[in-house]
Each structure stands twice: as structure tokens, then as C-alpha cells.
Amino acid sequence: MNRRAFVQGLAGVVAASKWTEARTVETRLAERLAADPLRPQYHLLPVANWMNDPNGPIFWRGQYHMFYQYNPDGAYWGDMHWGHAVSADMVHWRQLPVALAPTPGGPDSAGVFSGTAAVVDGRVQMIYTGVRSVPEAAATIKNGDQSLLETQCVAISEDESLSRWRKRTQPVIAAPPAGMQVNGFRDPSPWRQGEWWYLTLAAGSGERGGAVLLYRSRDLQQWEFVHLLAERKGSIAVPLEKPDANEVWECPEFFALGEGAARRHVLIYSTNGKAYWLSGRLDERTMQFAPEQAGVLDYGSYYAPKTQVDAAGRRILWGWIPETRPLAEYKAAGWAGLMSLPRVLTLSAEGRLRMQVAPELERLQTAEQRLTPMSDAEALRVSMKAMRIADYCGELRCVAARGERAWEMALVGDEAKPWLRVAYAPMNPLEVCVNGIPVPVAGGGACEMRVWVDGSSMEVVLNGESACTIRFYPEGREAQELHPQWTGEATALRELSVWALTPISPDRLTTLA
Numbered sequence: 001m002n003r004r005a006f007v008q009g010l011a012g013v014v015a016a017s018k019w020t021e022a023r024t025v026e027t028r029l030a031e032r033l034a035a036d037p038l039r040p041q042y043h044l045l046p047v048a049n050w051m052n053d054p055n056g057p058i059f060w061r062g063q064y065h066m067f068y069q070y071n072p073d074g075a076y077w078g079d080m081h082w083g084h085a086v087s088a089d090m091v092h093w094r095q096l097p098v099a100l101a102p103t104p105g106g107p108d109s110a111g112v113f114s115g116t117a118a119v120v121d122g123r124v125q126m127i128y129t130g131v132r133s134v135p136e137a138a139a140t141i142k143n144g145d146q147s148l149l150e151t152q153c154v155a156i157s158e159d160e161s162l163s164r165w166r167k168r169t170q171p172v173i174a175a176p177p178a179g180m181q182v183n184g185f186r187d188p189s190p191w192r193q194g195e196w197w198y199l200t201l202a203a204g205s206g207e208r209g210g211a212v213l214l215y216r217s218r219d220l221q222q223w224e225f226v227h228l229l230a231e232r233k234g235s236i237a238v239p240l241e242k243p244d245a246n247e248v249w250e251c252p253e254f255f256a257l258g259e260g261a262a263r264r265h266v267l268i269y270s271t272n273g274k275a276y277w278l279s280g281r282l283d284e285r286t287m288q289f290a291p292e293q294a295g296v297l298d299y300g301s302y303y304a305p306k307t308q309v310d311a312a313g314r315r316i317l318w319g320w321i322p323e324t325r326p327l328a329e330y331k332a333a334g335w336a337g338l339m340s341l342p343r344v345l346t347l348s349a350e351g352r353l354r355m356q357v358a359p360e361l362e363r364l365q366t367a368e369q370r371l372t373p374m375s376d377a378e379a380l381r382v383s384m385k386a387m388r389i390a391d392y393c394g395e396l397r398c399v400a401a402r403g404e405r406a407w408e409m410a411l412v413g414d415e416a417k418p419w420l421r422v423a424y425a426p427m428n429p430l431e432v433c434v435n436g437i438p439v440p441v442a443g444g445g446a447c448e449m450r451v452w453v454d455g456s457s458m459e460v461v462l463n464g465e466s467a468c469t470i471r472f473y474p475e476g477r478e479a480q481e482l483h484p485q486w487t488g489e490a491t492a493l494r495e496l497s498v499w500a501l502t503p504i505s506p507d508r509l510t511t512l513a
């Protein structure tokens, strides 16, 4: 049995000796990953190998199903499949075999790219982008060594556990709108509105920059192009650091948020390594979207997020947390990428997007280590040094006043090396810097920071408003103990707590169910 078949859990008839050999290799990899202190313990990630975007998250028959871009061949991007995991609470996950694989000779023969779940007649359907190799003239992705045609495909679930899928043999959207030159044509995201199904697709078009195509259909099979729902040119979208002629607004998703007069529509999309949002009003008759506010979903290592509505009706955002270390290092590590924690999205009265990690995560907290505020700097240093996060598996919450003096909250390891630094300077009172990255935090009062430390990742959320996810890669076979460290006036530190969190699996999720 080859490695891919093993990881997919597809039983095959193979010679026993070969099977044993492959099994030993896999067991060794699993043991290595289960002992890797940099591998997270309460975030979802595949049993091994590479993952990127979340795909088709859905609450179905009492369970949360998460799918994601997965390479069964190793810890690098390529040969896209859909990995699958299931959870009762969005916190504890169980690994399932691969859900979707490329079909030889089919429209997805070179990869099953990102997509979305829709429920039709009591069944879950996945609408996703299939890619296949074509001559360059016919390609929608041309990047030197690859020329691929992207088409929008459908897979229909064959069982309640969403493990078995039947694919339609032909794409439902086979080509970009007539006469339209696009860079990229992918990541369909449908929703039901009145009589119609609508769907967004990622695209971009030379000097106009990234764009989102809007389609509609009565039956999820025959689709007609409506218009561009949004595009960079002339819009209030956050500008790119460097203009990019090949820009594509990847993984767009469009949904309503908020109630009554505060209700707005939100468009999320990802481009050039960052995820963004636009919010504004949708004219539901003409389907014209008028963005009023724009922002960044996460200022750190976070890409291609996708949302779902949970059992309680909340809008939940999931994102891919990529590696920031070199390819050779994560390839050697045998795993790459993880799924962010679920974040609950809401809108402020002004229509700005806000987010908080779902309170369900608090179930993992064990005894709280809480600091008693004090004014003596040395006593504070000693007390903080005694607050410990072991195994890179914990949470920190801190509230600090934004006054006339600068401060810095750090999480430090061996030899006082800081892995996280959150710094405030009164010159820029409306931002804090997270490991040097400026992150806006609206004015008025204190700054609350919440930090989820897991393996080599830290998700930082500031005032329930802005997020910045960082990666850190200390050396050593054992995890260092981390402790908080404060620089600045002691009295500006108003509250500080640290918790150890309970891992969601005994072996860092290296076991397939």
C-alpha cells in the first residue's frame, strides 16, 4: 500500500510485506509528529502532511464537518484533495479519511481546489473548483510550469456522515463569462436568496485588479453570469503594499450580518497573502453591492478564510494558518499548516467587522493563574515570572491602559527570548504592534489582548476587533516554558491571567478515526 492510500484510509489488497513496510514508515512519522513540540495540540490539522484553505464547513445532523485543502503526498502544496474532520463542538476534532480526491480523466484530474457546502433537497452538495492540465491557450492559470483550466464542479454526498461523494461528470460552470479575460476563475461560494441561488467566484483582470464574479441559478446546475459584485479598481478596498497585475481575489464569500437597521452585507476575500473584508449595503433587487467600510481580517499569518453558520445561528470564521518557516524545514517536519480557532463575527454600529474566538474554547481552560495588580515593578516581574505556559499549550488574557507612557507585554521563553511582543506607544494610540506588525485598535480606553498559544502558533485578538496570528519556531526537542513579561509602568497593567489548556487529543491528532 502506498502512503497516499494509507493516509486516505482506503483499504486495498496488497502484499502483506509491502503493507507492513508502509505501515512502519507511517507509524514512525505519526510518532515523530505526536512528539513534535511545535505541532499544535488544540487546533485542527491533518494527521500529517500539508493543508491549506478550509473548505465547505457545515453543521450537519448535529455535527460540525470541516474539509480542507490537503496534499496526501507530503508537507508541501500540490495534488489537492479534501481532508475531512468532524466535531460536536467546533473544539474537539476527530480525523476522517480524505473526502474528495482528483478523478483521473475528470475536470478535477489535477486537483480538487476550494469550495463550499450547500444543502439541496436534504443532501449536502459541494461546489468546488476542479483543475486539469490543458494547453496554455485554454488555461485560466498560467504560471510558467503549469497551465491549468479551472471549472466549477459538484459532488453530492451519498451518506449522512459526508464520507462518500458522487461527482457530476461535467462542470456546472465550464468557462469564464464570454469575452472576459481573467487571471484565475475559482473558489465558488453559493447561497440561497429568495427564488435564486447566487454564487461568487474569485477572479482578477489585469489593470482592474482583483474581482469577484456574481452568478445566479434556479437549480445549482444552470448558471448565468450577473455582473462583477466587487473589484479593486475604484473601490475602497484596502490597497496592496505592492500593486500586482495578476491579482486574484481568492476565496470570496458574501453574507449578511447583523439585524434590523444595523444589517449589512460583508464580502471577504484573500489576496497576496492577506485576508480582507468589505461591508456595506446590498440592493437585493439589482444585486448591486455598495461597500462602506474596509479592513483586514488578520494582520499576521492567516489566509483564505471561510465562514459557516453554526448551530446557534452565529457566523463563524475559519482560516488557514500557514507556516512562515522555510519550505525545506516544514517539509522535513512532515506537517505544514493548521486551521485557526473558530471566530465569531459581528458588526459594530458603524459596520466594522469584529471578531472573538468562540467562547466554546474556554472549555479547554484549566486552573487560572491570575495576577494581583501591583505598583512595584520588581514585585510584578517576580510574580509574572511565576506564571507559566507549559508545552506551548495555553492562553493569556491581559488588559492594559492606553495612557501617556509606552508599554510592552511579551511572552518569553528560555534565556528571556521573547516570542511574542505586543507593544503600545502613545504616539500612535490607535494601534499596537504585534511582533513589529502595526495592528489598529480603535480608541477609547484600555486594550484587551487575548492570546491562544498552541505549538508554533499564537492567535492574538485585540479588543474583540483586530487579530494578528503569528508563528514561532523555538529550537529543541522539548517545549520551553513561556511566561509573561511586562515593560512599562506597573500600574498600566490592569489585569492578567494565564491558563494551561487541555489538548484535544493524546497524540496531536495523528490518528485517523
Ligand code: FRU
Pocket: 052, 053, 069, 080, 113, 114, 129, 186, 187, 202, 250, 251, 303, 304
Ligand atoms: C487559496 C487558494 C485557492 C485555491 C486553493 C488551491 O489559498 O489558492 O484560491 O482554490 O488555494 O489549493
